[in-house]
Amino acid sequence: MVDTTSTKKPRIGVFVCHCGTNIAxxxxxxxxxxxxxxxxxxxxxxxxxxxxxxxxxxIITDAIEKEKLTGTVVAACSPRLHEPTFRTAxxxxxxxxxxxEMANIREQGSWVHMHDRDAATDKAKDxxxxxxxxxxxxxxxxxxxxxxxxxxxxxxxxIAGMQAALDLANAGIKTYLVEKNPSIGxxxxxxxxxxxxxxxxQCILTPKMVDVGRAPNIELMTxxxxxxxxxxxxxxxxTIRKKARGxxxxxxxxxxxISGGGCNGCGDCEPVCPVIKxxxxxxxxxxxxxxxxxxxxxxxxxxxxxxxxxxxxxxxxTVCGDKKAIDLEMKDELIKVKVGTVILxxxxxxxxxxxxxxxxxxxxxxxxxxxxxxxxxCASGPTGGHLIRPSDGKEPKRIGFVLCAGSRDNxxxxxxxxxRFCCMxxxxxxxxxxxxxxxxxxxxxxxxxxxxxxxYEEFYYRIxxxxxxxxxxxxxxxxxxxxxxxxxxxxxDTMLQRPMxxxxxxxxxxxxxxxxxxxDKTRKLFGVSCSLDGWLLEAHPKLNPCGTTTAGVxxxxxxxGPKDIPDAxxxxxxxASAASIPIHRGEVELEPFFAQCIEEKxxxxxxxxxxxxxxxxxxxxxxxxxxxxxxxxxKCKGCGTCGAFCPGGAIWMQHFSTPQIVAQIDAFLLxxxx
Amino acid sequence: MADVKxxxxxxxxxxxxxxxxxxxxxxxxxxxxxxxRVVRVMCTGRVDPLFIMKAFTxxxxxxLVSGCHFxxxxxxxxxxxxxxxxxxxxxxxxxxxxEDKRLRMxxxxxxxxAKWAKVIEDVVNTINELGPSPLKEMTK
Numbered sequence: 119m120v121d122t123t124s125t126k127k128p129r130i131g132v133f134v135c136h137c138g139t140n141i142a143x144x145x146x147x148x149x150x151x152x153x154x155x156x157x158x159x160x161x162x163x164x165x166x167x168x169x170x171x172x173x174x175x176x177i178i179t180d181a182i183e184k185e186k187l188t189g190t191v192v193a194a195c196s197p198r199l200h201e202p203t204f205r206t207a208x209x210x211x212x213x214x215x216x217x218x219e220m221a222n223i224r225e226q227g228s229w230v231h232m233h234d235r236d237a238a239t240d241k242a243k244d245x246x247x248x249x250x251x252x253x254x255x256x257x258x259x260x261x262x263x264x265x266x267x268x269x270x271x272x273x274x275x276x277i278a279g280m281q282a283a284l285d286l287a288n289a290g291i292k293t294y295l296v297e298k299n300p301s302i303g304x305x306x307x308x309x310x311x312x313x314x315x316x317x318x319x320q321c322i323l324t325p326k327m328v329d330v331g332r333a334p335n336i337e338l339m340t341x342x343x344x345x346x347x348x349x350x351x352x353x354x355x356x357t358i359r360k361k362a363r364g365x366x367x368x369x370x371x372x373x374x375x376i377s378g379g380g381c382n383g384c385g386d387c388e389p390v391c392p393v394i395k396x397x398x399x400x401x402x403x404x405x406x407x408x409x410x411x412x413x414x415x416x417x418x419x420x421x422x423x424x425x426x427x428x429x430x431x432x433x434x435x436t437v438c439g440d441k442k443a444i445d446l447e448m449k450d451e452l453i454k455v456k457v458g459t460v461i462l463x464x465x466x467x468x469x470x471x472x473x474x475x476x477x478x479x480x481x482x483x484x485x486x487x488x489x490x491x492x493x494x495x496c497a498s499g500p501t502g503g504h505l506i507r508p509s510d511g512k513e514p515k516r517i518g519f520v521l522c523a524g525s526r527d528n529x530x531x532x533x534x535x536x537x538r539f540c541c542m543x544x545x546x547x548x549x550x551x552x553x554x555x556x557x558x559x560x561x562x563x564x565x566x567x568x569x570x571x572x573x574y575e576e577f578y579y580r581i582x583x584x585x586x587x588x589x590x591x592x593x594x595x596x597x598x599x600x601x602x603x604x605x606x607x608x609x610x611d612t613m614l615q616r617p618m619x620x621x622x623x624x625x626x627x628x629x630x631x632x633x634x635x636x637x638d639k640t641r642k643l644f645g646v647s648c649s650l651d652g653w654l655l656e657a658h659p660k661l662n663p664c665g666t667t668t669a670g671v672x673x674x675x676x677x678x679g680p681k682d683i684p685d686a687x688x689x690x691x692x693x694a695s696a697a698s699i700p701i702h703r704g705e706v707e708l709e710p711f712f713a714q715c716i717e718e719k720x721x722x723x724x725x726x727x728x729x730x731x732x733x734x735x736x737x738x739x740x741x742x743x744x745x746x747x748x749x750x751x752x753k754c755k756g757c758g759t760c761g762a763f764c765p766g767g768a769i770w771m772q773h774f775s776t777p778q779i780v781a782q783i784d785a786f787l788l789x790x791x792x
Numbered sequence: 793m794a795d796v797k798x799x800x801x802x803x804x805x806x807x808x809x810x811x812x813x814x815x816x817x818x819x820x821x822x823x824x825x826x827x828x829r830v831v832r833v834m835c836t837g838r839v840d841p842l843f844i845m846k847a848f849t850x851x852x853x854x855x856l857v858s859g860c861h862f863x864x865x866x867x868x869x870x871x872x873x874x875x876x877x878x879x880x881x882x883x884x885x886x887x888x889x890x891e892d893k894r895l896r897m898x899x900x901x902x903x904x905x906a907k908w909a910k911v912i913e914d915v916v917n918t919i920n921e922l923g924p925s926p927l928k929e930m931t932k
Contacts, residue, residue: 196811196815196818197832198807198811198812198815199815222815222830224818225814225815225817225818225819226814226815226818226830227818229818229819229821230817230818230821230822230823230824230826230909231823231824231826232821232823233823234826237826238826240826241826241829244829245829245830248829248831642863642864645866645868647808647809647864647901647902647903648901648903649903650903650904655902655903667808667812667866667902668866711834729873731867731868731869731870755867756834757834757835757837757838757866757867757870758833758834758835758837758838758870759835759837759838759867759869759870759873759874761838761840762837762838762839762840762841762873762874762877763840763873763877771838774833774834774838776840776842779831779833779838779840779843780842780843780846782831783802783831783843783846783847783850784846784850786800786802786829786831786850787800787802787847787850787851787852788850788851
């Protein structure tokens, strides 16, 4: 039986916050309190400097008892900020925590009408009246506790995703780690060295990759993508598409009854494959067969068939022989897992810097991106670590680095933000050139050198001392000498205030980073918002940088915004900690804003059933011939789409009921400031 | 004539996108006209056509319903369903001889504080141009 009545005669307490001068600076707080006392159902009204402070909350708890309040209204900041605080205070005062309503007079009041005190005060009065009208009709509700599945999902196995998965696994939580590429490791596995320590990237990465591969609590799913997500915190049902890899692992072969079979990474298949394509791991600078290994240190050690280019000649199948590891008829497989919490660590892509046509990328052979430079200088790269320029294979002597290539760009072509790590890796590149190629000079064209991290500024000084040339000026244009294929870099040296034309043998563009291609699809699957530039939106930029507005979904690494390796790892550890809390607690409390069926009014028409995106509603037999709608509370998320539609008004939305909202509308329009 | 300078406009905002976007405009101290009063719901899918009609019969000069962008709804598709209903409500308003511009649906995300301020300016300008609601005169 749904209780649609409020039994008690409402006595509402109104507490108005000054918030220092944040509110009191633009709103007549005293006048607001006096006004509140005249609003119907208000039994008590008081202002205080900071209602959220301990003494401020005590005013609420005391007033509830002394004034026998049935509900509270705090006129202060946004409910998105302090609703939990005042719900707790209301509960401590002896009322049900949901007998609280907030009037937002700061974010949507004093802060946006700073220069019109009268209008801001009038708006605040209306906001208080609207809130009191709702508070008078609020009911006791109990949060619903739901059990949390003791497993977690990490999407993306770059350094952030791997770290998060390792932490979760070490905390005793079963973790599914899903990676779209054939191997884990992410962008970091493409790098040669890392700044400022000059650690070999692979040397510090591979131990972690091996740990991930070995961890008994991690179920690694490479070459897989997220297909569908249902459910909510504690109970996410995730469908993972395991893309057809064309190659069986030893375990998979064993399961299929091929004893001793499966891919052991011997590599016999690769030389016989007749198909040659560019290798994306090497930024297209090296050939790759249609059956390939992603890079030499892959985890898991498995070959992969690129079905887009495979011509199914079966030569690889023949050479694989009794191992029977290759199955060219393999199909995608859908795997369903149930997890309690999710971490998104889906990384980034490189901005297509050819869009900035003035720098000539993809027009001139000797203009490369920094990631291409990483591969060219890396011992496992296409040239074995010998830096040569693409046009003639000669060793470059004058190498220009263009910083902010697409970052800090307000032309609409590039990105307005700073990509944060380009300054530092360009310094590292300059060091590598000086170290490996005596006589070669790196020229760094920069706007500012942003060396913000621990030991970063010291690294910058070191590179200056080593002889790299720094030119403060954004590169306007790059042109190619058609005979020598050398490049003319046109820039203004803003220190000397003169334009310059410098001839370079090779130019490296420190291209901006942008959200990975799958970001938009993935975030929509998990219901995560993005900021204006497309990076995933954290719950709070300062105080909840790992969380999202979707409970149980957390963020790690560059997908939340550009960051270097230490920051990505730190955020991953934070996200893993946050994601493990609900799992270790074992249950979470959900806001009980469920739909309820008022059975006397329900005609059993069933029109609401298909409106629900969560299949939370169903028709059940009540008595002879009468069907009524029934809500499965565990599935209902409280959006109210059904409640807005029911022709008979038979759906009662808890905490957002029709009488409550209509009372708010009436309070605004009929009970206005006279 | 009622006071044209102070139109009464009701804003019904979803919790996840538009309300957060309005909060962001506040944190950024983006100034905008003070004429819209806000009622928060979890999703624009909750907006019963009754609420719109109630607001107009109560004397509102305009109603703004604002939710997430299509594809961004916290509840998957509440904003689509709301948008459909708002189309219906607009034709209903026309049917009873009101300007359908008095009802507006917008899509403002949690990161679009500046857009929120523009939306409010635009809505207030539109309502000011239209003047007081004819329904208000009739129900007087």
